[in-house]
Amino acid sequence: xxxxxxxxxPALYECLDAGDSALRVIFDLNPDYPRxxxxxxxxxxxxxxxxxxxxxxxxxxxxxxxxxxxxxxYVAALLSPQALLWIVRRDLEQAERDDWSxxxxxxxxxxxxxxxxxDRSLATIKxxxxxxxxxAAGAGITWAxxxxxxxxxxxxxxxxxxxxxxTHVEHIDFTGERSPLTDEVGVGHGTAVAGIVGGEARxxxxxxxxxxxxxxxxxxxxxxxxxxxxxxxGVAPQCKLVSYKVFSPRRxxxxxTVLAALAHIQRVNDHGRNLRIHGVNLSLGYPIxxxxxxxxxxxxxxxxxxxxxxxxxxxxxxxxxxxVRLNSVGGGVAGAQGAFGAQLTITDPGNxxxxxxxxxxxxxxxxxxGVSCFSAKGPTGDGRxxxxxxxxxxxxxxxxxxxPQPDEEEWDNPAYTEFSGTSFAAPHVSGAIAAFLSVRRxxxxxxxxxxxxxxxxxxxxxxxPEFQGRGLVDxxxxxxxx
Numbered sequence: 001x002x003x004x005x006x007x008x009x010p011a012l013y014e015c016l017d018a019g020d021s022a023l024r025v026i027f028d029l030n031p032d033y034p035r036x037x038x039x040x041x042x043x044x045x046x047x048x049x050x051x052x053x054x055x056x057x058x059x060x061x062x063x064x065x066x067x068x069x070x071x072x073x074y075v076a077a078l079l080s081p082q083a084l085l086w087i088v089r090r091d092l093e094q095a096e097r098d099d100w101s102x103x104x105x106x107x108x109x110x111x112x113x114x115x116x117x118x119d120r121s122l123a124t125i126k127x128x129x130x131x132x133x134x135x136a137a138g139a140g141i142t143w144a145x146x147x148x149x150x151x152x153x154x155x156x157x158x159x160x161x162x163x164x165x166x167t168h169v170e171h172i173d174f175t176g177e178r179s180p181l182t183d184e185v186g187v188g189h190g191t192a193v194a195g196i197v198g199g200e201a202r203x204x205x206x207x208x209x210x211x212x213x214x215x216x217x218x219x220x221x222x223x224x225x226x227x228x229x230x231x232x233x234g235v236a237p238q239c240k241l242v243s244y245k246v247f248s249p250r251r252x253x254x255x256x257t258v259l260a261a262l263a264h265i266q267r268v269n270d271h272g273r274n275l276r277i278h279g280v281n282l283s284l285g286y287p288i289x290x291x292x293x294x295x296x297x298x299x300x301x302x303x304x305x306x307x308x309x310x311x312x313x314x315x316x317x318x319x320x321x322x323x324v325r326l327n328s329v330g331g332g333v334a335g336a337q338g339a340f341g342a343q344l345t346i347t348d349p350g351n352x353x354x355x356x357x358x359x360x361x362x363x364x365x366x367x368x369x370g371v372s373c374f375s376a377k378g379p380t381g382d383g384r385x386x387x388x389x390x391x392x393x394x395x396x397x398x399x400x401x402x403x404p405q406p407d408e409e410e411w412d413n414p415a416y417t418e419f420s421g422t423s424f425a426a427p428h429v430s431g432a433i434a435a436f437l438s439v440r441r442x443x444x445x446x447x448x449x450x451x452x453x454x455x456x457x458x459x460x461x462x463x464x465p466e467f468q469g470r471g472l473v474d475x476x477x478x479x480x481x482x
Contacts, residue, residue: 007088007091007092007103007105007106007107007108008084008088008107008108009107009108009109009110009292010292011109011110011112011288011289011292012025012108012109012110015110016081016084016085021080021081022078022079022080023078023079023080023081023084023110024076024077024078024110024111024113024254024256025076025077025078025079025084025108025109025110025111026074026075026076026108026109026110026111026255026256026259026299027044027074027075027076027077027105027107027108028073028074028105028106028107028108028109028299029041029044029072029073029074029075029104029105029106030100030101030103030104030105030106031073031106032100032101033101033102033103033104034101034102037072037073039104040104040105041075043091043104044075044087044091044104044105045075047087047090047091047104048075048077048079048087050090051079051083051086051087052083054083054086055080055082055083055086056080072263074256074259074299076111076254076256084108087105088105088108091103091104091105109255109298109299110255111254111255111256112254112255112286112348113252113253113254113286114246114252114253114254114255114257114258114284114285114286115252115253115284115285115286116147116148116185116186116189116190116247116283116284116423117283117284117285117317117319117320117347117421117422117423120363120364120397121196121363121364121391121392121396121397121428122233122235123364124361124363124364124366124391124392124472125235125391125392125428125432125472125473125474125475126474126475126476126477127235127236127428127431127432127435127475129475129476130435130475130476130479131435133476133479134439134479135439136236136435136436136438136439136475136479137236137237137238137239137435137438138198138234138235138236138237138238138239138431138434138435138438139238139239139438140438140441141236141239141240141278141279141434141435141437141438142165142166142169142239142240142241142242142276142277142278142279143197143198143236143239143240143241143242143277143278143279143280143281143430143431143434144241144242144244144261144265144277144279144280144281145190145193145194145197145241145242145243145244145281145427146244146246146258146261146262146280146281146282146284147189147190147193147194147243147244147245147246147247147281147283147284148183148184148185148186148188148189148190148191148245148246148247148248149173149179149180149181149182149183149184149185149190149191149243149245149247149248150163150171150180150181150183150190150191150194150241150243151181151182151183151188151191151399151401151402151403152181152182153402154191154195154199154399154401154402154415155201155209155415156195156199156200156201156232156234156399156415156416157194157195157198157199157241157399158201159199159200159201159202159237160198160199160200160237160238162194162198162199162238162239162240162241163181163240163241163243164240165240165242166240166276168268168276169240169242169268169276169277170242171242171243171244171245172243172244172245172261172264173245174244174245174246174257174260174261175245175246175247175248175250175251175253175257176251177245177248177250177251179245180243180244180245181243182403183401183403184248184249184401184403185247185248185249186401187400187401187417188399188400188401188402188403189247189283189423190243190245190247191398191399191400191401192398192399192400192419192424193281193283193398193423193424193426193427194234194241194243194399194427195234195398195399195416196234196235196396196398196424196427196428196430196431197234197235197236197239197241197281197427197430197431197434198234198235198236198237198238198239198240198241198431198434199233199234199237199241199399200231200232200233200234200237201231201232201233201415202230202231203228203229203230203231207228208228208229208230209228209229209230209231209232209415209416210226210227210228210414210415210416211226211227211228211229211397211414211415211416211417212225212226212227212400212414212416212417212418213225213227213395213397213417213418226414229397229416232397232416234427234431235427235428235430235431235432235434235435235475236431236432236434236435236438238438239431239434239435239438242277244261244264244265246258246261246284247284253284255286255298255299255300258282258284258300258349259299259300259303262280262303262304262307263303265277265280265307265312266306266307266310269310269311269312271310272309272310272311272312272445275311275312275444275445277312278312278313278434278437278444278445279312279313279314279315279430279433279434279437280307280312280313280314280315281315281426281427281430282304282314282315282316282317282349282355282426283316283317283421283422283423283424283426283427284317284423285316285317285319285347285348285349285350286347286348287319287321287345287347288347288348288351288381298348298351300348300349300352301348301349301351301352301353301355302352304316304349304352304354304355305352305353305354305355308352308354308355308447309354309447311444311445311446311447312447313356313430313433313447313450313451314349314352314354314355314356315355315356315358315426315427315429315430315433316349316350316352316355316356316357316358316426317347317350317357317358317421317422317423317425317426318346318347318350318357318358318359318360318375318376318386318387318422318425319345319346319347319350319375319376319422320374320375320376320421320422320423321345321347321374321376322345322359322372322373322374322375322376322377344377344378344379344380344381345376345377346376346377346378346380346386346387347376350376350386350387351380351381351386353384354447354451355388356388356389356429356433356451356454357386357387357388357389357469358387358388358389358390358391358422358425358426358428358429358473359371359372359375359376359377359387359389359390359391359393359422359425359467359468359469360372360374360375360390360391360392360393360394360420360421360422360424360425361375361390361391361392361393361394361425361461361468361472362392362394363392363393363394363395363396364392366390366392366461366472367461367462370461370462370463370467370468371390371461371463371467371468372393372394372420372422374420374421374422375387375390375393375422375425375467376422377466377467378465378466378467378469379466385465385466385469386469387468387469388451388455388469388470389429389454389455389458389469389470389471389472389473390425390461390468390469390471390472390473391425391426391428391429391432391472391473392424392425392428393420393421393422393423393424393425393428394420395418395419395420396418396419396420396424396425397416397417397418397419398416398417398419398424399415399416400414400415400416400417402415428473429454429473432454432473432475432478433450433454435475436450436453436454436475436478436479437450439479440479440482443482453478453481453482454473454478455469455470456470456481457474457477457478457480457481458470458471458472458473458474458477459471459472459474459477
């Protein structure tokens, strides 16, 4: 007998059918369980212990995270397929099959692996004009960067002491390495994202800032060019930046790790009663099949929406899955190849109903070149418009991690280099909203109004809504509209 499909999600059934030897899963607990979520978590804990005795542990060093770590309604575990099916069946057997309230487990999801997805781009979104006209620099606003960490040694974050945090707010490493202010993923994914949101640097006694630009042949990088720069700034240079580290080279991230970070933000904010963290940037995600979830009701999207309802603005990258490449097989023309922009390619958590989901445009000439070919396209699987906005995401100059890059012989540790992807479009919107809130403080906590202001003031690029959403973010127009 196969376990009840009403409990095991379609996405997880695909993993079972694939014959995976070990599955990372998230148990979505039943809130109507007679002893509440705590009782449901306890019951699942008992079943996990019994399954370990019955089937053995897949990884003896794997530590099951408690529901408190994941925000209450979830338990994460690493299980064999046999153990998972046994747990689900035991939970069903212990309850009346037609009485959901007696089940400890409401749903079981895969614990997907989550992947990390400015000198000229500031003018594109009019952040420079907004700073000159409104002094919109992000002062007094705190933004969380859920990513690969932030390199605290970088001079970009010294001028405004962006990493010195207000009371009751701290940097957290969810990878278990206790180093939230280091960044070892690539040349610094989280550092670059944070550097677009905030921070500022100028050349000093040691000379101008060293940067590295990519020389292109078409859309392919063929060489690098070293240059210097006198000044560079994030969109909201004075904004405080909180590092929630969920990636490291030694530990890939997963949905449950991101859920733990979002749950921590809820606790810091006293679940909306005292907003200490005003916004979150999620330049990460995983591709989904629209058949897996009804609308945006995956655990990650559900918790993103719950966080926005507590008054926190959540900005998510749309994903880099918008260009689909095909090689013909079977009845096609032999050897034929092609690529096209595909709809329904928004990744989670960009599918979250109340997240501001951001696609990518050219950094300087978005009206000419439109939406980046790689930028994920909407709508969502249930027909909602996504992305919401677009922002510069091609060859954006931002802070690079200062750690050596042993795999790149030509890498000379520049302070700044170019990055591409919706990962670097999203922080433009995060920074724009942080700058906006710093001078329009009456909108702090009013997520729906902030969303309305920024989507209504966006600049139409004349592209399809499924590509551009409402258009290019425009900080100056947003400020002038209220």
